[in-house]
Amino acid sequence: MTTDKPDAARPGKTPDASRRSERSRRAIFDAALALVSETGYAKTTVEGIAARAGVGKQTIYRWWPSKAAVLLDAFLDLAAQANEALGRDVGDGEGDAGIPDTGDLAADLRYVLRATVDELNDPKYDGPTRALAAEGLVSPDFGAQMTELLMEPQLAHYVRRLEAAREDGDIAPDADVRIAAELLTAPLAQRWQYRDRPLTHAYADAVLTHVLRGLSPRP
Amino acid sequence: MTTDKPDAARPGKTPDASRRSERSRRAIFDAALALVSETGYAKTTVEGIAARAGVGKQTIYRWWPSKAAVLLDAFLDLAAQANEALGRDVGDGEGDAGIPDTGDLAADLRYVLRATVDELNDPKYDGPTRALAAEGLVSPDFGAQMTELLMEPQLAHYVRRLEAAREDGDIAPDADVRIAAELLTAPLAQRWQYRDRPLTHAYADAVLTHVLRGLSPRP
Numbered sequence: 001m002t003t004d005k006p007d008a009a010r011p012g013k014t015p016d017a018s019r020r021s022e023r024s025r026r027a028i029f030d031a032a033l034a035l036v037s038e039t040g041y042a043k044t045t046v047e048g049i050a051a052r053a054g055v056g057k058q059t060i061y062r063w064w065p066s067k068a069a070v071l072l073d074a075f076l077d078l079a080a081q082a083n084e085a086l087g088r089d090v091g092d093g094e095g096d097a098g099i100p101d102t103g104d105l106a107a108d109l110r111y112v113l114r115a116t117v118d119e120l121n122d123p124k125y126d127g128p129t130r131a132l133a134a135e136g137l138v139s140p141d142f143g144a145q146m147t148e149l150l151m152e153p154q155l156a157h158y159v160r161r162l163e164a165a166r167e168d169g170d171i172a173p174d175a176d177v178r179i180a181a182e183l184l185t186a187p188l189a190q191r192w193q194y195r196d197r198p199l200t201h202a203y204a205d206a207v208l209t210h211v212l213r214g215l216s217p218r219p
Numbered sequence: 220m221t222t223d224k225p226d227a228a229r230p231g232k233t234p235d236a237s238r239r240s241e242r243s244r245r246a247i248f249d250a251a252l253a254l255v256s257e258t259g260y261a262k263t264t265v266e267g268i269a270a271r272a273g274v275g276k277q278t279i280y281r282w283w284p285s286k287a288a289v290l291l292d293a294f295l296d297l298a299a300q301a302n303e304a305l306g307r308d309v310g311d312g313e314g315d316a317g318i319p320d321t322g323d324l325a326a327d328l329r330y331v332l333r334a335t336v337d338e339l340n341d342p343k344y345d346g347p348t349r350a351l352a353a354e355g356l357v358s359p360d361f362g363a364q365m366t367e368l369l370m371e372p373q374l375a376h377y378v379r380r381l382e383a384a385r386e387d388g389d390i391a392p393d394a395d396v397r398i399a400a401e402l403l404t405a406p407l408a409q410r411w412q413y414r415d416r417p418l419t420h421a422y423a424d425a426v427l428t429h430v431l432r433g434l435s436p437r438p
Contacts, residue, residue: 042259182410182426187402210402
């Protein structure tokens with residue numbers, strides 16, 4: 001393999017080198033997410049990720065300063081793929097598609113909440129999400145990065161869509177859109193965490209119905 | 220120390236032995252919760268708990284089959300103490316005080332949600348709660364026990380209080396009280412988990428206001 005030699009894997013050198021870099025990056029992300037799902041955060045190491053990805057340890061350290069950094073990047077990449085599949089962009093908060101705005105608030109939110117249910121039920125997301133959320137719970141630094149890079153940008157999508165709805169008069173003018181965003185998302189995450197009741201589209205719809213009822217303009 | 224001798228610590232033998240047993244039990248619970256907060260679930264061992272509690276390993280194994288069992292019991296005991304301080308009982312779901320029913324649904328829920336905020340902000344609860352919730356996220360068996368023994372009984376308190384409110388006509392006759400219970404509790408847990416915004420009484424009150432608005436009977 002040439003990818004574990006520093007020069008061959010440096011991004012942006014030649015078209016060939018770029019292709020090899022992208023291939024290495026993808027292999028590293030796949031290995032990182034598989035390992036953390038299987039063995040948990042504590043037992044995942046840069047050495048283990050490198051071995052599984054078929055690259056040298058120095059290839060990882062050239063691009064990421066730590067295990068935490070490569071795992072977070074791998075997870076953000078996975079979330080971005082999920083959002084791309086949905087036709088939205090995530091993470092930078094600037095000029096992204098966010099939650100669709102078809103003018104029908106209930107339909108737009110239903111679409112995104114159902115997609116969230118599908119994601120939480122998909123083993124591809126479930127394993128890494130559990131391992132990284134568990135580490136975020138006990139490690140304040142890692143938790144702060146998860147929140148800043150992943151959770152807050154997701155909540156911001158809901159806040160922006162609800163602000164638009166408030167401007168259009170679809171929800172009460174005094175509605176607290178931040179709290180509404182948390183009310184929409186937290187119950188799904190909790191049911192996923194508790195694992196004892198089915199996390200279904202019908203459940204997402206019921207949560208949405210209740211929250212929208214609380215937000216509707218009063219006569 | 221006599222407490223690490225099997226006979227001295229067996230419960231219910233003589234008043235003296237009972238006192239020693241209760242003292243050992245308390246020392247084991249305190250040691251288990253302190254250790255799991257400091258080192259996490261994976262690194263907590265029955266040996267470590269025994270050493271810190273000043274009892275023999277066999278004293279722990281006489282009462283609990285595993286590390287998971289003693290940690291869960293210690294945590295349930297901590298939760299029961301918190302609930303006792305609130306004047307309610309928890310866990311058995313039979314004949315317990317539950318959430319107060321003064322006839323004023325908003326006041327009763329506000330009281331309990333604010334107490335939940337205080338608990339989540341108290342380092343005594345925060346540390347063990349994070350360590351055990353993290354383990355529950357990645358271990359299906361442990362997670363199922365946490366849900367069954369701790370989370371579901373807590374949700375059941377809300378469900379019962381909301382059912383009484385529905386019978387009294389305080390909330391809409393078609394209100395889904397299970398979803399309402401999840402809407403009331405999940406945002407607090409999520410904000411505690413994300414750590415980036417203050418988890419305050421004002422926040423609990425705002426969540427309650429939004430949820431109650433969604434539940435109110437419509438003209």
